[in-house]
Amino acid sequence: MPPQKIWRPRYDLNEVIEAFTVGKDYRLDQDLVVWDCLGSIAHGTMLQSIGILNEEELDQLKAELLSIMEDAKEGRFAVKMEDEDVHAAVESRLIKTLGDVGKKVHTARSRNDQVLVDLRLFGKAKLLVLERDLLELSQALLNLSESHKDTPMVGRTHTQRAMPSSVGLWAASFLESLLDDRELLVCAYRINDQCPLGSAASYGVPLEIDRELTAKLLGFAKVQNNVLYVNNSRGKIASILLCACVQIMQDLAKLAQELILFSMPEFGYFEIPPELCTGSSMMPQKTNPDGLELTRAKSATVLSHLFRVLEIIRTLPTGYNRDGQETKEPFMEGLSLTVASVRVMALTVSGLQVCEEKLLAGFHPDVFATDRALDLVTKGMPFREAYEEVKRSLESLAKLDPKDTIERRTHQGATGNLGLEALREQIEKYERDRTQRADDFLQCMETLTGQAELTFLKGLC
Numbered sequence: 001m002p003p004q005k006i007w008r009p010r011y012d013l014n015e016v017i018e019a020f021t022v023g024k025d026y027r028l029d030q031d032l033v034v035w036d037c038l039g040s041i042a043h044g045t046m047l048q049s050i051g052i053l054n055e056e057e058l059d060q061l062k063a064e065l066l067s068i069m070e071d072a073k074e075g076r077f078a079v080k081m082e083d084e085d086v087h088a089a090v091e092s093r094l095i096k097t098l099g100d101v102g103k104k105v106h107t108a109r110s111r112n113d114q115v116l117v118d119l120r121l122f123g124k125a126k127l128l129v130l131e132r133d134l135l136e137l138s139q140a141l142l143n144l145s146e147s148h149k150d151t152p153m154v155g156r157t158h159t160q161r162a163m164p165s166s167v168g169l170w171a172a173s174f175l176e177s178l179l180d181d182r183e184l185l186v187c188a189y190r191i192n193d194q195c196p197l198g199s200a201a202s203y204g205v206p207l208e209i210d211r212e213l214t215a216k217l218l219g220f221a222k223v224q225n226n227v228l229y230v231n232n233s234r235g236k237i238a239s240i241l242l243c244a245c246v247q248i249m250q251d252l253a254k255l256a257q258e259l260i261l262f263s264m265p266e267f268g269y270f271e272i273p274p275e276l277c278t279g280s281s282m283m284p285q286k287t288n289p290d291g292l293e294l295t296r297a298k299s300a301t302v303l304s305h306l307f308r309v310l311e312i313i314r315t316l317p318t319g320y321n322r323d324g325q326e327t328k329e330p331f332m333e334g335l336s337l338t339v340a341s342v343r344v345m346a347l348t349v350s351g352l353q354v355c356e357e358k359l360l361a362g363f364h365p366d367v368f369a370t371d372r373a374l375d376l377v378t379k380g381m382p383f384r385e386a387y388e389e390v391k392r393s394l395e396s397l398a399k400l401d402p403k404d405t406i407e408r409r410t411h412q413g414a415t416g417n418l419g420l421e422a423l424r425e426q427i428e429k430y431e432r433d434r435t436q437r438a439d440d441f442l443q444c445m446e447t448l449t450g451q452a453e454l455t456f457l458k459g460l461c
Contacts, residue, residue, distance in 0.1 A: 019081075021084075021322070023325065023326075024329060025084065025085045025325060025328065026079045026080060026081050026083060026084065026085060026086075026089075027079075028328055028329055028332060029079045029085050029086035029089075030072070030078065030079050030086070031122070031332065032086045032118040032119070032122060033068065033069065033072040033077065033079070033086055033089075033090070034069050034072065034073075035117070035118040035119075035121040035122050035125075036086045036087060036090055036114060036118050037065040037066070037068050037069045037090060038065075038069075038121065038218065038445060038448065038449070039114060039117040039118060039121065039197065039218065040061070040065055040090065040094075040105055040114075041061070041062050041065050041066075041217075041448055041449060042197070042213075042214045042217040042218045042448060043105065043108075043109055043113075043197060043214060044058055044061045044062065044065075044105055045058060045062075045213070045214075045217055045448070046197075046209060046210050046213050046214045046217070047104070047105070047107055047108070049210055049213060050207070050208060050209065050210065052104060052107050052108075053101070053104060057101045057104070060098055060101050061094065061098065061101055061102075061105060062449070062450070064093070064094055064097050064098055064102075065090070065094075066449060066451070068090060068093055077089075077093070085111065085115070086114075086118070087111045087114040087115070088111075091105065091106060107207075108198075108200065108205045108207050108209050109197065109198075109200055109205075110199075110200045110201040110320075112199065112200070112201055112202065112231055112320050113196065113197055113198070113199055113200060115234075115328075116196035116197075116199070116230065116231070116234060117195065117196055117197050117218070119234075119238070119328070119331065119332075120192055120193075120194070120195070120196060120220070120237075121218065122332065122335075123192050123237075123238075123241050123331070123335065124189065124192055124193060124219075124441065125441075126335040126336070126339065127185060127188065127189045127192065127241065127244075127335075128189075128434065128437065128438045128441065129339055130185065130245075130248075130335065130338060130339050130342065131182060131185050131186070131189075131430075131434045132431075132434060132438075133339060133342045133343055133346065134178060134181065134182055134185065134248065134342055135182070135427055135430055135431050135434065136346050137178060137342055137345055137346040137349065138175050138178050138179060138182075138427050139427055140346050140349040140350045141171045141172070141174055141175040141178070141349055142171075142172070142175055142420060142423055142424060142427065143350075144167070144168075144171040144349060144352065144354075145167070145168040145169075145171040145172040145175060145418060145420060146168070146420055147354075148166065148167035148168050148171070148354050149166060149167075149168030149415075149418055149420065150166065150168070150403060150406070150407070151166055151167040151168065151354060151356055151359060152164060152165070152166055152167075152356075152359060152360060152363065152402035152403055152405075152406055153165050153166050153167045153169075153170055153269065153359050153362075154359075154362040154363060154367055155169075155367075161362070161364060161366065161367050162367070163367060163370055163371075164363070164367060164368065164371065164400075164402055164405040164406050164409075164415070165406065165415060166406045166415045167354055167359070168415065168418055168420075169406075169414075169415045169418065170258075171349075172418050172420065172423065174251060174254075174255050175423060176423070177251050178248070178251055179423070179426060179427070179430070180247075181244065181247045181248045181251060182430060184243070184244040184247055185244045185248070186433075187244070188240050188241045188243070188244040189437075190221070191237060191240050192237055192240070192241060193220055193221040193222070194215075194220060194221065194222055194223065194224035195211065195214060195215035195218055195220035195222070195223050195224060196224050196230045196233075197211060197214040197215070197218075198211035198214065198223070198227065199224075199227040199228075199230035199231055200227065201231075201319075201320060202227060202228050202230070202231040202318075202319040202320050203227060203228065203319075204227045211223045216444075217444070217447075217448050218444065218448065219440065219441045219443075219444030219445065228318065228319065231319060231320045231324075232316075232318060232319070234313075234324045234327065235309050235310075235312060235313030235316075235324055235327040236313060238309050238327050238330075238331040239306060239309045239310050239313070241331070241334075241335065242302065242305055242306040242309060242330070242331065242334045242335075243306060245302050245306075245334050245335060245337075245338040246299075246302055246303050246306050248338055248341075248342065249298065249299035249302045249303070249337075249338055249341060250299060250303075252295050252296075252299060252341050252342065252345050253295065253296045253299035253300075255345060256292040256293070256295045256296045256345070257292075257296055259272065259289070259292055259348065259352075260289050260292050260293065260296075263289065267358065267362075268355050268358035269354070269355055269358055269359050269362075270352050270353065270354060270355065271352070271353035271355060272287075272289050272292070272348060272351075272352065273347075273348070273351035273352070273353075274287055275351075276289075276291055276344075276347060276348055276351065277289055277290065277291075278290045291344045291347075291348065292344075292345075292348065294344075295341045295344055295345060298337050298340075298341055299341075301334075301337060302334045302337055302338055304330075305330035305331070305333060305334035305337075306330075306334065308326075308327075308330045309327045309330050309331060312324070312326050312327050313327065360402060363399065363402050364399070365397040365398060365399045366394055366397060367402075368397065368399065368400040368405065369390050369391075369394065369397060370390075371400060371405055372390045372397060373386040373387050373389070373390045374386070376389060376390070
């Protein structure tokens with residue numbers, strides 16, 4: 001006989017409906033076991049503070065939840081389809097092991113509470129990891145820019161040759177864009193950093209629960225105040241985090257496209273490390289930039305996840321609706337795909353080889369046309385006349401020294417004045433800030449569990 005549902009039906013649920021309503025939740029929820037248990041420890045601690053549990057019961061509850069977390073890490077605890085979700089799987093284990101103590105833990109909360117806090121904690125940890133990896137990619141781009149700040153590279157508009165540029169300018173342009181993305185990431189982190197526990201089924205409970213306590217125990221910056229908005233915000237906050245991911249993925253897609261283009265033999269500007277390329281089953285000579293191609297494609301996947309969430313929540317009535325379950329997969333996958341893509345790009349940029357000879361070969365005399373016109377301007381000729389003068393003599397233009405031309409561009413942000421030291425200081429400051437937030441979060445988890453070293457949180461944030 002299958003285990004009884006925690007929502008205690010008075011009838012046998014149709015098997016088709018059960019499979020349809022459970023969907024992929026039980027598989028997705030395997031990644032939420034740790035967060036669900038931590039949420040339950042915080043909730044149980046709060047219940048003890050208001051007299052629902054005594055100290056001995058809390059100790060038993062905490063010990064069993066820690067055991068579940070360790071079992072999940074070692075593959076001994078699995079969420080099954082008949083459980084429906086992680087919340088039911090954990091509660092069933094608590095009841096089986098602790099009896100009446102396990103039956104008390106759901107007092108004053110709903111599964112809505114649980115999934116919200118699980119996803120907030122999951123999102124918080126993922127954003128900390130994503131920010132760390134994004135800063136590592138930023139550092140790799142900074143190193144590339146510094147090493148090749150004086151390496152000429154043809155600048156392009158409309159993909160055609162335009163003006164003298166440098167590898168340093170090209171790399172730093174992506175670096176500065178990613179640092180702007182980091183600002184969006186931190187904004188999303190702050191919006192996500194609100195504790196939803198205590199909203200129950202959208203309308204609170206007639207008990208004097210302590211929402212400030214659970215927020216503090218779980219390391220949230222504050223309580224998310226309005227209990228009805230808490231449930232209304234489920235997909236909204238997920239979409240905010242995905243918005244930040246989309247901006248990152250857009251930059252990665254553009255960078256991937258240019259690396260693919262400029263590493264073609266016809267360009268040969270860059271060489272991608274062979275260990276980051278795959279081969280062909282038919283053509284022995286091939287080394288394919290599949291990591292970059294998939295990054296380019298996955299930018300569309302993450303964007304589709306954002307649209308999926310937005311469309312699901314667009315016209316939902318106020319309060320909890322089961323539709324919200326369908327936002328879990330795109331949210332979790334979108335964050336995970338972004339982390340993976342950033343790591344692939346950091347590996348690629350760190351190992352990139354720059355071929356200066358090929359870069360210099362791309363400089364045709366017409367690349368210096370604007371420089372020639374501006375030289376005439378410095379001698380007193382109006383720019384429009386200088387423009388026409390150079391245009392008439394394009395066929396006879398002489399080639400200038402590319403290195404000299406990029407060094408002469410000394411105004412702020414140009415090839416001869418990239419401001420790399422300020423960017424280095426910015427990255428270092430951002431990393432200190434991120435490390436502090438991660439340390440504070442882990443410290444809260446250690447205090448909550450009474451464990452000096454949380455092995456099951458290694459690598460999660």
